[in-house]
Amino acid sequence: MLHAFVRDEGLLRWARELDGAADPLPDSTVWIDLLSPTPEELARVEALVGTPLPTREQMAEIEESSRLRLVGGAVHMTVMVLVWADTDRPRIAEVSFVLVGGRLVTIHHIDPQPFLAFRRTLSHRSIPCTGAEAVLAYLVDAVVERTAGVLRRVGLELDTMSSRAFRGRTLRPRGETRGDSRSLRRIGHTGHLIGKAHVSLASLQRMLDFLSRNDGRMGGWSGSKATRRWARATLQDVTGLDEYATFLSSKVSLLLDTTLGRINVEQNEIVKIVSVITVLLFPPTLVATIYGMNFTDMPEKDWMYGYPMALLLMALSAVLPMIFVKLRRWL
Incomplete structure (x- = not known):
């Protein structure tokens, strides 16, 4: 599925008439969002940007040299984004960002919630846009904010479970049920979710570090000073979130040991x-x-x-x- 967004008098607008068409994309296109693209859609976008786009197999590679690289005059960046965090089956989805010729191309096979929210916003109104790098900054900031919200919710849930685990008598009073097996499942799910968030934050750290120090000496794309300044500021936020995720992981380990100890004592x-x-x-x-x-x-x-x-x-x-x-x- 292809979504095209054009810049019209300083505003970013969703050009819905271009999504399902077969005609070449106009030069005013700033952002192209590809969700599980077909070969025809890939060829259509490649004809506009003039560079090959990463395949699904290339997006799944874990080497940093494959995820952050310069191909001709294009910057290819693949990050891991936390998706389905509100379900009992959270997972990591690969999202590729390609910056080339003043355009941004995003490729993903699972639609992250920040992307969906951004498209919904653009479906109702146009927003100010200075270029492809501004769209990149908005999307990455939305992913970081989404991950921060998940970690905040997990932190509150761990506080609630900790208060229940560390209070009261060893044996529960008559009529009180605690559901130890359910507690263990909740702790396991929370630890699994934190681990996914940690993987996502680590990949974002590497991408932001790459953008913050890319000054054109690498033989390819050179970001603006505003983009490098944004990348450095966002990198500090992501580093702080990653440290918080590490703290939550230790809290999950303590809570798991406490719960298992209580079960053993009982x-x-x-x-x-x-x-x-x-x-x-x-x-x-x-x-x-x-x-x-x-x-x-x-x-x-x-x-x-x-x-x-x-x-x-x-x-x-x-x-x-x-x-x-x-x-x-x-x-």
């Missing part, structure tokens, strides 16, 4: 209670077993008070050990 308490109850029930069981034998020569068999005496003996054999356990504070 299991030990339950085993101890069952063991003590078993010991308490052993003496009356022994008495009942003895007097339940059917031997002919038993002194108490014909005794008038034998049955009440056996009941009393069983009661005493249960109460006296219980008093002993209470005095020793085993329960």
